[in-house]
Amino acid sequence: MKIIKNKIIMEDDWNVLRLNEQETAEDIVVKPGKQIVPLKVWLAQRSTLQLRSDLGVWLASDERPETIKDDLQQFSVIAVDFPRFADGRGYSIAYNLRVHLSYTGELRAIGDVLRDQFFYMQRVGFDAFAPRPDRSIEDALKGFSDYSEVYQVSYDQKLPLFRRVQRKGRLATGSVNE
C-alpha cells in the first residue's frame, strides 16, 4: 500500500491491525511482521509485544496518549485513527503527543483521512498519512500547500505570525478613509 510520508509518496508495509467483533485484545494473535496494533492490544499483551523489534500502536479517537507516555520508545510508529474526518479529537491527540509528551517518531493519520484535512494534520504533528484508498494519492499531495502562512502556534510552527515577521500596522496599510 502507498502512503505519504514527509510529503513523499512511498510504499509501506505496515499492517494496521483492527479487531473484529469476535476478537478480543487479550486473545488476538498478532502476526509476525510490521504490525500497528490497537492500544488495547498493546496494553493486554505488552509483555510479549515489547520483545518485538518493529512494532506500531494506534490510538482510537477516544483514547488518551498519556496512556503510553512511558512506552513511546517502544514504537516505530504511532498512528491515530480518524473514524470520521469530522471527529477532530485526533488533532489534539497528535498535538499532545508531540508537544506535551515530546514524541518524535513517526506519527501517522489513519482512517477517514482526506486531503482537505492534510494541512491541519501536518500542523499538529502528523508526518505520515494513509489517505483513503479510493482517492488519488497524487492529488492528495496538493493538500499540504493549501496556505503559505498561518497565524497561530502549533507543533509545526513554534512562533505565531506576530513573532515571526514584522507586521506593519496602520501606517503601512492606511485606514479605511485613505
Next chain:
Amino acid sequence: MYRYDEYDQQIVDERVTLYRDQVRRRLANELTEDEFLPLRLQNGLYMQVHGYMLRIAVPYGLISATQMRMFAHIARKYDRGYGHFTTRQNIQFNWLRLEDTPDILADLASVEMHAIQTSGNCIRNITSDEYAGVAQDEVIDPRPYAEILRQWSTFHPEFAFLPRKFKIAISGGKEDRAAITAHDIGLSVTRNAQGEIGFRVLVGGGLGRTPIIGSEICEFVPWQHILTYAESILRIYNQYGRRDNKYKARIKILVKALGIDEFRRQVEADWANAKDGPGTLTEEELNRVASYFTDPDYATLSNHNSALNEFKADNRSFSNWFQRNVKPHRVPGYAIVVLSLKKLGVAPGDATAEQMDQVADLAERYSFGELRITHKQNLVLADVKQADLIRLWKEASTSGLTTPNIGLLTDMISCPGAEFCTLANARSIPLAELIAERFDSLDFQHDIGEIELNISGCMNACGQNHIGNIGITGVEKKNHDEWYQVSIGGAKGNNSSIGKIIGPSFTFNQVPEAIDRLLQVYLRERIEAERFIDTVRRIGHAPFKEHVYATTFEVEQEEVTDKSVVTPAQYSVPFYSPRF
C-alpha cells in the same frame, strides 16, 4: 477599523483559490456531498429552502462603506436584491447558486472580507459590543482583542473539527452589550485593582435546546495570556466534549457534566504547559492592532446644539427618533445613531441593495466611512456630529431607515424561520410582521417602553428567544401545524436570565393576542418607570400566566398550506443536501 496587511490578504486569497477547487471537485463529483459538506460549511455555505445560503463574516460587526457596497453588489448580481443581517452581526444571502460562490468569495476578498468559519463545528465569527470605542460606559475598547482573537482562531489547525460550533463574544463596557453570558466563551475586558488590563472569562453559556448562562472560569486572565488560555479551554473541549449526540455536544454540556471547578482544573493543568510560551501576546502586536482602532479625527465640539433642540420641539417624528435611535457618545458634540431595520412590513434585519448603498453613503458623509451591525439586526453609525443629526435623519428617512423603535416592542429579533430554514418548525418572519402590525402604534410602544421580543422558528434558538423579555419559539406538534411557545423573564446584559415558558402553546394567529395580554398585566402592575422585565421579576410569572389563559382566544385560524410560501428559486439544484 482594521485593514489587512499582506499576510491577512494572502491567507484570504488562498482560501478563495482552495474553495474554488473544492467547488470544482464537487461539481465534477470527485467529492461526495458528505465530504463537501464540512468544507462548504467552513466557508459559511448552507443548503437551505431556496438554494444555497452564504453567511459572510463581519468580524465583531464592524464594516466599512466600501464593504457595505460590496454587499449591495452581491445582492444585485448573485441574489435577489437583498440580504439579511443576523443576530451574530453577520449577513446572509439566501438565494445563491453553488457555481457562483467562488466568485462571490473572490469579490469579498477584494474588500478584505471572507466567509471563513461562519458555520460548521469550528470557532465562529467573534462578536462584540456594537458601541465599542464610542460608548460612554466603556472600560476598555474590546476591538483590538477581538481582531487578535479573529486571527488566532482563523484556520486554527487543532480546532477545525470540534464537537460542535463554538462562539466567542467580547465586551468592554460596564454594561454587557454582547450577550457574553450566552456564549461558549464570554470575555469581558476589564482592569484589576492594580489597573492592569485583562479578561473576566465565562465559559459554557449557550442557548439552543438547553439554554445555560455561562459560568465564570477565571476572574482575571491578564491580556497577554488570553490566547493560550482560550486555547486550553478549546483543547479540553475538543477532547472531552460529547460527540455521540449533537444536542449534547456544546461545551455547556461538558462544563455542566464536569462542574465548573473540575473543568477549570483541567483547563489550568493544560494551560500550565502553554502559559508564558511563544503563544503569549506581545505588547508590540497589541499596539500594532490597536493602531487601527485609535480615534478618528474628532472635531472639538460642545454638546449643546440649540438648532437641534428647536427642531426637536417642532418635529414630533424627529424627537421620537432622537429619543429612541440616538445614543450618547463618549466625545462631546457627537452621537451614536442606530438605523432601524425593523420597519413595518419588512423582515427584521433585511436590507435591500439600495439601502446598503444608501447607508454606505451616509457612513461616508456622516460617520468616517464606518458602520456597525448590531446583534439586534440593526445598523449603527457610531460617530455622527450632533449638528448633522437633522440632515442625517432626513436623508435616512427617505431610505426607510428611521423607524423610531430601537429598544421598543417592534425592534424584534427574529430568525429566518420556516420560509428559509430547513430546521424550522414554524414561520418566524411572518409572525414578526403580524406582531409589528398589531402593535404599530408608536404611542403604545413608547408607553410600554423598553422591551425585548425574540422569535425563533425552532428550539435551536437562533432568534435568542431564551434571553428575550418575551421569547417565542416554534414547536413541533404531531400534525405539523405551527405552534408557538411563549416565555417571559429572559434578559441579556449584566443581569441576564433565561425565560420561563408561561404555559400551553399558541397558534400563529393567537400569538399577538397572547402578547397583548402579557402587556396588559404589565400596564396594570407596573410601578412608575419599571420596565417589563422588572415587573416580571418583581411579581413573578403567575399573574401573567393567569391573565393570558383566563379567557379563550377568539382569533380566526388561517389555513397554512405551505410554510415556505416564498417562491422557490427558479433553477435546478443538482447538488442538494436536505439538511445542513
